[in-house]
Amino acid sequence: MGLSLSINGDRATPSADPITPLVDVLREELHLTGVKPVCREGFCGACMVLVDGTPTLSCLTPLALVENCEIRTAEGLSTNGVLTPVQAALETADAVQCGMCFPGMVVSLTHVLATTPSATRDDIRAALTGNICRCTGYERIVEAALTVVRK
Amino acid sequence: MSDVSATMDFRRRDASDKLQGRTRYTVDRYLPGMLHAAVLRADVASGRILKLDTSRAARMPGVRAIVSTADAPGMIGIGIADHPLFARDVIRYNGEPLAAVAADTLAQAQAALAAIEVEIAPTTPLLTMADALAPEAPLIHPDWESYEVLLPGAARGSNVAWEATVVRGDVDAAFTRPDVVVVDSSFRVGRQNHVAFEQRAVVAAYEDGRFHIETSTQVPWTIRNATARLLGVSPAQVRVTVPPVGGGFGLKFDLAIEPFAALLARKSRRPVRLVNSREEEMLTCLFRENAEIRIRSAVTRDGDIVGREAVVLMDCGAYGGEQIFLTTMTAHTLGGNYKLGSARLVSRAVYTNTAPNGAFRACNGVYNTFALERHTDEIAARLGMDPLAFRRRNVLGDGDLGATGQTFEGDVLGPMLDRMAEMRPSTPARQIGSDGRLHGRATTVGTWFVFVGPSAATVNMNADGTATLVTSGVEIGSGSMMQGLPQIVAATLGLDPANVIVRAADTDAAGYDVGVGGGRTTVSLGAASLSAAQEVRAKLLKVASEMIEAAPEDLVLRDGRIEIAGAPGSGRTIVEVATRAQATFGPVSGTGAFTGGTVPSMPGCAAGHFIEAIEIPVFAVHDCEVAVDPDTGHVEVLSYRVVQDVGRALNPRAIRGQIQGGVTQGLGYALHEEVTIGSDGRVCQTGFETYRVPLALDVVPVEICLHEGAPSKGPLGTKGAGEVPILNVGATIACAVANATATRVQELPLTPPRVLGLMLGRTPELAFPHISDRWSDNLVRPHGASES
Numbered sequence: 006m007g008l009s010l011s012i013n014g015d016r017a018t019p020s021a022d023p024i025t026p027l028v029d030v031l032r033e034e035l036h037l038t039g040v041k042p043v044c045r046e047g048f049c050g051a052c053m054v055l056v057d058g059t060p061t062l063s064c065l066t067p068l069a070l071v072e073n074c075e076i077r078t079a080e081g082l083s084t085n086g087v088l089t090p091v092q093a094a095l096e097t098a099d100a101v102q103c104g105m106c107f108p109g110m111v112v113s114l115t116h117v118l119a120t121t122p123s124a125t126r127d128d129i130r131a132a133l134t135g136n137i138c139r140c141t142g143y144e145r146i147v148e149a150a151l152t153v154v155r156k
Numbered sequence: 157m158s159d160v161s162a163t164m165d166f167r168r169r170d171a172s173d174k175l176q177g178r179t180r181y182t183v184d185r186y187l188p189g190m191l192h193a194a195v196l197r198a199d200v201a202s203g204r205i206l207k208l209d210t211s212r213a214a215r216m217p218g219v220r221a222i223v224s225t226a227d228a229p230g231m232i233g234i235g236i237a238d239h240p241l242f243a244r245d246v247i248r249y250n251g252e253p254l255a256a257v258a259a260d261t262l263a264q265a266q267a268a269l270a271a272i273e274v275e276i277a278p279t280t281p282l283l284t285m286a287d288a289l290a291p292e293a294p295l296i297h298p299d300w301e302s303y304e305v306l307l308p309g310a311a312r313g314s315n316v317a318w319e320a321t322v323v324r325g326d327v328d329a330a331f332t333r334p335d336v337v338v339v340d341s342s343f344r345v346g347r348q349n350h351v352a353f354e355q356r357a358v359v360a361a362y363e364d365g366r367f368h369i370e371t372s373t374q375v376p377w378t379i380r381n382a383t384a385r386l387l388g389v390s391p392a393q394v395r396v397t398v399p400p401v402g403g404g405f406g407l408k409f410d411l412a413i414e415p416f417a418a419l420l421a422r423k424s425r426r427p428v429r430l431v432n433s434r435e436e437e438m439l440t441c442l443f444r445e446n447a448e449i450r451i452r453s454a455v456t457r458d459g460d461i462v463g464r465e466a467v468v469l470m471d472c473g474a475y476g477g478e479q480i481f482l483t484t485m486t487a488h489t490l491g492g493n494y495k496l497g498s499a500r501l502v503s504r505a506v507y508t509n510t511a512p513n514g515a516f517r518a519c520n521g522v523y524n525t526f527a528l529e530r531h532t533d534e535i536a537a538r539l540g541m542d543p544l545a546f547r548r549r550n551v552l553g554d555g556d557l558g559a560t561g562q563t564f565e566g567d568v569l570g571p572m573l574d575r576m577a578e579m580r581p582s583t584p585a586r587q588i589g590s591d592g593r594l595h596g597r598a599t600t601v602g603t604w605f606v607f608v609g610p611s612a613a614t615v616n617m618n619a620d621g622t623a624t625l626v627t628s629g630v631e632i633g634s635g636s637m638m639q640g641l642p643q644i645v646a647a648t649l650g651l652d653p654a655n656v657i658v659r660a661a662d663t664d665a666a667g668y669d670v671g672v673g674g675g676r677t678t679v680s681l682g683a684a685s686l687s688a689a690q691e692v693r694a695k696l697l698k699v700a701s702e703m704i705e706a707a708p709e710d711l712v713l714r715d716g717r718i719e720i721a722g723a724p725g726s727g728r729t730i731v732e733v734a735t736r737a738q739a740t741f742g743p744v745s746g747t748g749a750f751t752g753g754t755v756p757s758m759p760g761c762a763a764g765h766f767i768e769a770i771e772i773p774v775f776a777v778h779d780c781e782v783a784v785d786p787d788t789g790h791v792e793v794l795s796y797r798v799v800q801d802v803g804r805a806l807n808p809r810a811i812r813g814q815i816q817g818g819v820t821q822g823l824g825y826a827l828h829e830e831v832t833i834g835s836d837g838r839v840c841q842t843g844f845e846t847y848r849v850p851l852a853l854d855v856v857p858v859e860i861c862l863h864e865g866a867p868s869k870g871p872l873g874t875k876g877a878g879e880v881p882i883l884n885v886g887a888t889i890a891c892a893v894a895n896a897t898a899t900r901v902q903e904l905p906l907t908p909p910r911v912l913g914l915m916l917g918r919t920p921e922l923a924f925p926h927i928s929d930r931w932s933d934n935l936v937r938p939h940g941a942s943e944s
Contacts, residue, residue, distance in 0.1 A: 038184035039177015043353045048844035079177035092175040103633025104174030105353035105402035133852035142820030143852045
């Protein structure tokens with residue numbers, strides 16, 4: 006029996022070696038493939054998950070470090086397919102293109118909007134520096150986040 | 157006629173799942189019993205293979221299959237078949253595949269790679285085009301004359317894989333006129349990596365004697381045909397399906413790693429998954445090619461360009477690939493924008509011992525536009541003319557001839573320049589900011605085009621009032637398959653676009669298609685879809701006409717109904733009509749097809765070209781303001797504006813999204829995305845740490861004007877809109893930095909050290925000893941001469 010952790014509200018006891026990167030445990034063992042291993046070096050942010058509410062790069066986090074932690078991935082933010090305000094704003098703004106970066110983007114935006122409810126344009130841009138997007142040029146993502154702030 | 161106004165700004169249906177991490181890209185696919193594969197690659201740039209022994213690796217734990225060159229007898233290429241799947245006897249680039257392994261786990265596959273015994277006798281590599289074109293340079297392809305020629309007629313020889321030439325008018329006479337000044341400019345650009353977020357990935361299976369390849373590609377039919385060719389099997393034995401693709405940008409416009417997985421699946425009788433690591437993606441990218449450009453113009457004092465000549469060297473890497481095709485584009489990019497009294501241009505795809513290059517959004521056009529627009533500014537400066545006035549005087553208009561002698565239709569660039577003049581602030585081209593930084597501004601123009609070519613579509617009208625669109629189109633992120641295509645079908649049939657189901661690409665289900673790229677999705681697939689929908693429409697109208705007792709020409713399809721025009725609420729629902737049609741004649745469907753290639757060039761002007769005249773030109777006008785730090789050379793982009801010729805905007809919001817994203821990719825290319833190649837022939841940038849792409853803090857909101865109404869043969873007057881936004885970003889930034897710093901910008905990217913070097917006068921003028929002063933000396937054989 007492996008370590009115990011909470012993933013999107015469910016208990017899980019993955020069997021992977023404790024040094025396995027969390028991204029691999031989430032994808033290969035728990036089939037949470039929304040967590041994207043794009044660079045595996047901590048630069049792109051596509052594998053970002055919330056660990057006890059803090060945005061964390063799952064590619065650089067060994068499984069052992071998240072024992073007993075509460076982990077939330079992009080799959081676990083919405084409830085019964087109802088989008089969160091951030092996700093809904095991004096959909097409304099037609100912000101999504103290829104979509105590979107968005108699970109990580111959504112995680113980072115969820116955090117910044119929760120911790121900085123009156124976030125400015127610059128706050129949001131700064132919060133996204135660890136999330137690279139190759140398609141959109143960011144602008145719509147920032148604008149969509151600002152619509153959530155204004156609500 | 158189709159009314160798309162009801163469907164404007166239609167939202168994409170794939171956003172919700174993408175935002176929730178639910179979309180399964182190829183990298184996310186997982187089949188029962190699936191094996192994991194890895195590829196052994198050469199670690200020298202050039203050499204002879206003395207030994208390749210896989211027997212020890214085959215006995216390693218978990219190993220199920222190993223394949224190497226004997227398993228893939230064919231050769232592929234564009235224009236010429238010069239490229240085997242695995243290196244055969246000779247290594248031509250660092251990273252060239254030698255063997256592939258499938259094992260129960262990825263770790264086992266990688267362990268087996270390490271157990272393959274390889275001995276290579278290294279030889280001296282030719283890493284630059286200057287090396288490759290040196291008089292005594294060894295041949296990278298000594299057997300080039302024996303390769304199968306797929307498109308005859310081009311000049312080739314020594315390390316020149318392909319040569320395309322344009323000659324129109326008497327250029328020598330133009331340059332010797334007494335009333336002209338001659339402006340001579342040289343430019344150089346490096347490679348650009350697409351950095352598609354989804355790595356190239358494939359899951360292959362061998363089922364009922366056929367290969368099923370599920371892959372992250374823009375070109376399912378190319379994968380089908382090229383895989384078959386390499387493996388020596390019939391193309392009908394290969395089925396390709398494509399899940400949502402996590403970014404393409406041209407990277408996935410060519411075959412990649414699909415055949416490795418296919419071979420391993422057949423050999424192991426198990427499904428096989430192969431995913432490039434990010435490092436492999438960086439090292440074997442199929443980059444936008446590095447290029448060297450020399451351009452000379454003879455211009456009258458009044459500002460008429462009476463003669464232009466250019467030599468463009470394009471590094472194709474170890475194999476010809478896309479660059480062979482892309483030599484065709486110089487005529488339309490470097491030879492574009494302006495009226496030319498006479499012109500001669502040569503584009504040469506040059507072999508080097510480096511990783512093969514490929515296609516990247518506005519291929520060739522990005523650097524040729526940089527060169528052309530900087531050259532244009534140098535001309536204007538020499539004449540003492542305002543660069544905008546010079547452009548206004550010379551941009552292509554209605555009835556003007558292009559470089560290859562085609563006749564352009566409509567005044568497009570002129571009105572676009574006028575529009576930009578309204579959008580742009582009236583700041584001077586150069587001024588010192590209050591913070592001491594050097595501010596510069598520039599406006600450039602660009603010419604691009606839509607790659608037409610064959611597409612097929614089928615529309616099935618379902619009795620429940622929905623329609624299913626079946627094509628080989630792929631959703632790569634641009635939204636064309638999610639927005640433009642269902643909008644076209646829906647508008648034709650009077651449906652809500654949400655009721656048009658779009659079938660994902662499957663070569664077993666839909667007819668041939670060139671692929672998703674070159675701005676052709678909405679145009680070519682769109683035209684085929686429109687034609688298929690029109691056939692369905694005609695069939696529905698015939699049935700409805702009997703049901704409603706009105707002539708078909710008096711009926712309209714609108715809001716899910718077929719009604720008498722001008723009498724809303726009359727008639728029947730489409731469900732009723734489709735149900736009646738199905739019961740009476742059988743299910744309703746329509747097929748459509750499209751291709752292009754009807755615009756003539758002037759006979760004899762172009763040689764070695766795949767495209768002699770452009771079917772649907774696309775123009776762009778860009779403007780930007782930059783601030784340059786005189787102490788560090790750092791360039792900040794202060795504002796950016798785009799006027800883009802879109803023909804007709806079916807989904808303006810989606811196009812604006814493409815423009816913001818494309819400009820941002822261009823800013824990376826202009827300012828900091830840099831690829832270098834080490835002395836071992838290996839690409840130095842192995843990941844995001846060393847290859848710097850634009851971040852959220854780097855970009856500015858692009859101010860956008862969509863210019864509608866230019867002539868287009870696209871369906872409903874559309875043009876491709878996703879590819880062109882990157883076209884003149886490098887040019888615009890370079891011209892603005894040149895203005896700000898009063899220096900001669902000749903290279904991209906404009907990294908701080910490069911800009912500082914210019915400002916301090918420490919950057920020597922570019923000189924290309926391998927480009928001859930006499931244009932004709934740069935040719936393998938004279939333009940128009942036949943093969944000896």
